[in-house]
Amino acid sequence: xxxxxxxxxxxxxxxxxxxxxxxxxxxxxxxxxxxxxxxxxxxxxxxxxxxxxxxxxxxxxxxxxxxxxxxxxxxxxxxxxxxxxxxxxxxxxxxxxxxxxxxxxxxxxxxxxxxxxxxxxxxxxxxxxxxxxxxxxxxxxxxxxxxxxxxxxxxxxxxxxxxxxxxxxxxxxxxxxxxxxxxxxxxxxxxxxxxxxxxxxxxxxxxxxxxxxxxxxxxxxxxxxxxxxxxxxxxxxxxxxxxxxxxxxxxxxxxxxxxxxxxxxxxxxxxxxxxxxxxxxxxxxxxxxxxxxxxxxxxxxxxxxxxxxxxxxxxxxxxxxxxxxxxxxxxxxxxxxxxxxxxxxxxxxxxxxxxxxxxxxxxxxxxxxx
Ligand SMILES: NC(=O)c1ccc[n+]([C@@H]2O[C@H](COP(=O)([O-])OP(=O)(O)OC[C@H]3O[C@@H](n4cnc5c(N)ncnc54)[C@H](OP(=O)(O)O)[C@@H]3O)[C@@H](O)[C@H]2O)c1
Numbered sequence: 001x002x003x004x005x006x007x008x009x010x011x012x013x014x015x016x017x018x019x020x021x022x023x024x025x026x027x028x029x030x031x032x033x034x035x036x037x038x039x040x041x042x043x044x045x046x047x048x049x050x051x052x053x054x055x056x057x058x059x060x061x062x063x064x065x066x067x068x069x070x071x072x073x074x075x076x077x078x079x080x081x082x083x084x085x086x087x088x089x090x091x092x093x094x095x096x097x098x099x100x101x102x103x104x105x106x107x108x109x110x111x112x113x114x115x116x117x118x119x120x121x122x123x124x125x126x127x128x129x130x131x132x133x134x135x136x137x138x139x140x141x142x143x144x145x146x147x148x149x150x151x152x153x154x155x156x157x158x159x160x161x162x163x164x165x166x167x168x169x170x171x172x173x174x175x176x177x178x179x180x181x182x183x184x185x186x187x188x189x190x191x192x193x194x195x196x197x198x199x200x201x202x203x204x205x206x207x208x209x210x211x212x213x214x215x216x217x218x219x220x221x222x223x224x225x226x227x228x229x230x231x232x233x234x235x236x237x238x239x240x241x242x243x244x245x246x247x248x249x250x251x252x253x254x255x256x257x258x259x260x261x262x263x264x265x266x267x268x269x270x271x272x273x274x275x276x277x278x279x280x281x282x283x284x285x286x287x288x289x290x291x292x293x294x295x296x297x298x299x300x301x302x303x304x305x306x307x308x309x310x311x312x313x314x315x316x317x318x319x320x321x322x323x324x325x326x327x328x329x330x331x332x333x334x335x336x337x338x339x340x341x342x343x344x345x346x347x348x349x350x351x352x353x354x355x356x357x358x359x360x361x362x363x364x365x366x367x368x369x370x
Contacts, residue, residue: 003070006030007100007128009040010070011135014052017042018135020215021049022189023291025103025139029056030070031063031094038063045215051076053085057092065093072132074103077112086115096122100132104143138294141314148287148295152304152313153184154332155358156320161329162301167200169300169330176356177319179209184317186210188218188296190244190287194277194303195224204234205298206241217241219290223303225271225278227255231262238263244290246283272306280312305335309345316347316363319355 013028021027021043029052031039041055050058053075057064069075075085075097089097097116102125103109116123133140138149154162155173163169171178185191191205205220207213220241222229225248234240236259243264247256248271259266269282287295297307307313318332338344351362 003098003124003127006032006037006068006070007072007098008131009037010052010072011100011128011132013040013042014072014132014135017044017052019186019212020045022046022293023142024051025073025136025293027052027071027073029053029072031056031060031067032070033060033063033065033067038067047081051082051085054082054088057088057094060092066095067093068096068098069094070098070127072100072128073136074099074101074108074110074112075116076103076105076108077115078107080107084112084115086112086119089116090119090121094121096124098124098127100125100128101136101140104140106143137314142288142293146288147281147284148190148292149315150284150295150297150307150313151184151188151315151317152297152308153181153317154299154304154319155181156318156332157323157325157329158320159324159326159329160332161325162299162304162332163200163330164325165328167330169201172323172325173319173321173358174356177321177358177360180355180360181317181319182208182210184296185218186212186214188294189216189292190219190221190290190295192221192223192283192287192295192297192303194300195222195226195228196302197298197300198222198224198229198235200300202233202235203298204237204240206234218296219244219287219292221246221287221295223247223278223283224255225250225276227251229255231255231258231264236262236264244286246278246286248278273310277303277306280307280310284312301330301332301334305331305333308333309335309337311345311365314364316361318361318363319358320361321358 010028010030018026039056039060141149270279346366347363
């Protein structure tokens with residue numbers, strides 16, 4: 001098999017591990033010798049599982065001597081919860097290491113590759129890079145910026161509305177789209193809503209009916225600058241999952257005390273740029289510190305408007321339903337739009353699929369866009 005095919009196998013192994021590794025990256029490793037796979041591994045569950053390279057070396061045993069290792073991410077070169085993978089590869093006698101993506105973590109950042117080269121291991125990079133980079137995007141963004149990678153998810157009517165005139169929104173999209181949205185939740189370490197949605201829908205923000213359950217329930221995050229949401233209902237039922245409220249100093253003291261008494265964590269940040277809501281960059285930094293690689297922002301329209309319209313989303317997933325809610329319906333992205341078309345935020349369509357009766361669009365900010 002060629003290098004590209006073997007790296008794709010390592011990428012598949014990484015994908016299968018992705019719901020139990022955060023805040024570690026989900027990494028895959030394949031070891032080959034004489035054209036045969038002699039060991040495979042993926043990152044074990046955080047915080048005690050083995051790294052992918054170590055799992056693959058264990059599987060290979062003596063057959064690792066003179067082998068080639070295909071690693072989706074640069075092997076680590078530092079003592080964290082586990083010893084350095086570079087030393088394990090060198091000690092096992094691996095002759096060649098092929099790497100898809102360099103690790104921007106400041107404790108690695110090229111030092112893993114340098115250590116291997118110093119030990120006369122033949123190192124090759126740039127194999128399977130585009131696919132692995134896309135899979136690792138939340139991890140790479142987190143390590144480069146300290147912030148969570150933000151996915152904005154929305155269920156829209158054909159005319160771009162998220163709720164009818166009376167505020168009802170359940171359900172605009174089909175059961176298949178809602179099931180797919182639960183898969184997105186399972187791939188995220190936090191699910192974020194604004195105070196409007198918390199008040200209108202009393203959501204539980206739990207993961208239900210997914211193919212592979214995440215090892216840990218995602219953090220349920222409420223953005224409530226003024227303390228409008230009472231500490232009651234499923235969101236404050238800590239038995240369902242952990243809850244974090246990101247607020248500001250403007251919040252009523254009584255609200256903060258009640259959130260804490262219900263078992264929620266409360267983090268104050270600065271108010272948003274317009275004096276409304278919370279500062280989003282600060283909020284996503286708080287999530288980054290909590291070990292959240294990917295945060296799924298689920299709405300409503302006011303929050304999605306500032307998140308996507310303000311350039312805070314690294315990905316948008318929109319389910320567009322064949323229904324119309326008209327001008328009295330709530331807009332999916334409520335923000336002061338551009339005055340002229342040349343200033344409109346632009347996105348690149350990276351995937352389109354049919355999901356039940358709906359169309360699922362996946363978009364990323366256009367490269368080079370401000
Ligand atoms: N179809 C769907 O996919 C979907 C999904 C979710 C919700 N919904 C519907 O959407 C409606 C609720 O939407 P909504 O627009 O009223 O409320 P929302 O976006 O959920 O919440 C808006 C509120 O969040 C707070 N907030 C905190 N930080 C913010 C920030 N940086 N930017 C914007 N807001 C921030 C603000 O209140 P403070 O200043 O008081 O903090 C703001 O008024 C409901 O009818 C719900 O059913 C539909």
